[in-house]
Amino acid sequence: MNSDILVSNYLQIDDFLTREDKKRLLNYVFAEEAEFVPTSTSTDETNYRRSSVLYSFPDFAELMSDRIYSSLSTIFNKLELPTFESSHIEAQLTAHNEGNYYKVHNDNGSSGTATRELTYVYYFYREPKSFLGGELVIYDSKIENGYYTNAESFKTIEPRNNSIVFFQSRYMHEVLPVNCPSRSFQDSRFTINGWIHR
Numbered sequence: 745m746n747s748d749i750l751v752s753n754y755l756q757i758d759d760f761l762t763r764e765d766k767k768r769l770l771n772y773v774f775a776e777e778a779e780f781v782p783t784s785t786s787t788d789e790t791n792y793r794r795s796s797v798l799y800s801f802p803d804f805a806e807l808m809s810d811r812i813y814s815s816l817s818t819i820f821n822k823l824e825l826p827t828f829e830s831s832h833i834e835a836q837l838t839a840h841n842e843g844n845y846y847k848v849h850n851d852n853g854s855s856g857t858a859t860r861e862l863t864y865v866y867y868f869y870r871e872p873k874s875f876l877g878g879e880l881v882i883y884d885s886k887i888e889n890g891y892y893t894n895a896e897s898f899k900t901i902e903p904r905n906n907s908i909v910f911f912q913s914r915y916m917h918e919v920l921p922v923n924c925p926s927r928s929f930q931d932s933r934f935t936i937n938g939w940i941h942r
C-alpha cells in the first residue's frame with residue numbers, strides 16, 4: 745500500500761558561515777529592521793504565511809550564493825541528484841517572530857517559480873536562543889492523478905543556528921509556529937533562504 749510513497753531527502757550542513765560572517769550578518773539585520781516588510785504568497789491567501797522579509801541585502805546575498813556554488817557538487821552528491829548548471833540563485837531574508845508561521849506549500853508551483861529546483865534555508869539567530877518552535881517540516885510525496893501531493897509521513901528539522909538545509913523545491917513543507925515571548929525583533933528566527941534555479 746505504501747509502495748507509492750516517495751521519501752523526501754534533505755541535507756543539513758552545520759557551521760555554514762564563519763563565526764565572523766555570521767556575526768556581521770546578525771548586526772546587519774538588526775540595523776536593517778525598518779526595511780523589513782510583511783510577507784505575502786503568490787496565491788495571496790490570507791493566514792497562510794506570517795513573517796517579515798527583507799528583499800535587498802546585496803553583500804550577504806552574494807556571500808550566500810558564492811558559498812552555495814562552491815558546495816554545489818557536494819549538495820547534489822549527498823542528495824543523490826543529477827547535477828545541473830544553475831542559471832542563478834535567488835535569495836530573501838526572513839524574520840519569524842511571535843506567532844509567525846508558513847503553512848504547507850511547495851516553492852515551484854506557479855509559472856513564475858517553475859525553474860526553482862532546490863530550496864535552501866540558512867538559519868541564524870542571536871544567542872542565547874530566545875524562541876521556541878519554528879521547525880521546518882518536510883513531507884514525503886505521493887503521486888495522485890499525475891500530480892505530486894504530500895503523503896502523511898514527514899521529517900522535522902531543527903532550525904539550528906548557522907546551519908543550512910537543502911531540499912527539492914517541489915517537496916511540500918511548512919514552518920511550524922514560532923513562540924518568541926519577548927517579541928523583540930532581535931530575538932527572531934532569521935533565515936536567508938531561496939532557490940537554486942536550473
Ligand SMILES: O=C(O)CCC(=O)C(=O)O
Nearest residue numbers: 846851865880919935937
Ligand atoms: O524558514 C523556513 O524554514 C522555510 C521557509 C520557506 O519554506 C519559504 O520561504 O519558502
Ligand SMILES: [Fe+2]
Nearest residue numbers: 849850851917
Ligand atoms: Fe518554502
